[in-house]
Amino acid sequence: MKGSLLVLAVFVLGIFAGTQPGLPMFLRRPDLALYALYLLLFLVGVGMGANQQAWKMLRRLNLRILLVPLGVIVGTLVGVALFSLLLPALSLRQALAVGAGFGYYSL
Template identity: 45%
Template sequence: MKGSLVIVGFFVLGCFAGIWNWIPYNPEGSSLSKYILYLLMFCVGITLGNDKTLIAQLRNLNLRLILLPVMTIAGTLTGSLVVSILIHYSWSESMAVGSGFAYYSLSSIFISELKGIELGTIALLCNVMREIFALLFIPVIYRWFGPLAAISVGGATTFDTTLPIITRCAGKEYAVVSIYHGCVLDFSVPVLVTLFCSI
């Protein structure tokens, strides 16, 4: 919960900084967001590279657990398609936003560059809200639907921010599943977002 409030706090602070021009920034001609994103991806790579036991643990996963990210992607995109009927954005734009899987920093930058700042802002808000929802309701979802549902709802965040709450609810045996799930979704975000933005 505290982590989510910090994220929302920085987002609100950034909004005020943009409104009152505290930091000169031109979204049309600046690559600042892109370079910060590259740095974040580099840090994720360092984290993965430092875990010497990860590969061995991933080899022991059964097929049902290996397919969990695929089912999360299918469920999220189906939900995004249904929502597109209710809003004034096209199905491809709605699915591009859904393809963020709570990875708001990456998806919102791609969507802003490919489809404009308005849709990029919507992607940011939707994906931040998904992460906050996951942080708040993973214990309830785990109790009602089990550990795999609790992991699935976290999207790409199961690799980092929601990992502690998943392991606390479901047990340490689901930590590897959670990390694997988050990694697969992390790497699917640029592929799927770019695909749906190009349609």
């Protein structure tokens, strides 16, 4: 709960900062958030790659364990494809793109 409130507070603070006329122009670039997201994803990858304990655990696991995430991926995409039939304004390609996010926002 504390982490969620912190995320919300930082988001609201960002909205407030964006409305201020004194905000430097380089912070107003629309692509800055995209580059920041790329950096965050890279850092998450570095953190995962550097976790030696996780790699040791993965080596000991049976490959059948991969059926769980693969099932989640396939199930999500099939569900999104079916749901897109109810949303005529959204193409199948657009719906699959949205569904492919799989909640990366929780990073």
